[in-house]
Amino acid sequence: MDCPGRLPIAGSMVFMLAERFGVDFAEEIVTRWEARRPNDPEVVKAAADLLLKYGHGRSDDERAIAMLEPAVQRFPYHPDLRFSLARARLNLGQDAEAEDTLREIIRRHPDNTTAHL
Numbered sequence: 001m002d003c004p005g006r007l008p009i010a011g012s013m014v015f016m017l018a019e020r021f022g023v024d025f026a027e028e029i030v031t032r033w034e035a036r037r038p039n040d041p042e043v044v045k046a047a048a049d050l051l052l053k054y055g056h057g058r059s060d061d062e063r064a065i066a067m068l069e070p071a072v073q074r075f076p077y078h079p080d081l082r083f084s085l086a087r088a089r090l091n092l093g094q095d096a097e098a099e100d101t102l103r104e105i106i107r108r109h110p111d112n113t114t115a116h117l
Contacts (some may be wrong), residue, residue, distance in 0.1 A: 005043050006040050006042045010030075010043050011042065011045060015053070018050060023050070026050055030050060031047075041071055044067055044068070048068050048084050049064075049100075050086075051067075053061055058092060063089040064088040065088045065089065068084055068085040079105050079109050079115065084099050086099075086101040
């Protein structure tokens with residue numbers, strides 16, 4: 001965790017931890033990562049994706065959005081943060097906002113075929 005740069009395996013690791021030790025344990029670990037790596041968009045994405053996959057409805061989707069919106073502002077060219085934000089918005093029935101989020105990915109990354117789907 002003390003290595004410089006981003007932690008690209010954060011998402012995979014947090015899901016493995018959740019499956020092996022439970023979601024509460026995984027949330028505790030990702031909270032520690034956030035404290036130690038506050039400038040890492042991969043850690044923010046892992047925390048939000050954990051909520052989106054294992055969360056308990058609207059309140060966790062709203063928590064994910066609260067994490068993702070500032071991260072998207074801070075890391076505007078990180079498409080995976082925007083994909084997670086679009087998913088959270090869709091979960092909450094915010095279809096127009098989700099579509100706008102996907103369009104912004106296309107605008108910033110026109111070669112990203114996933115955004116075109």
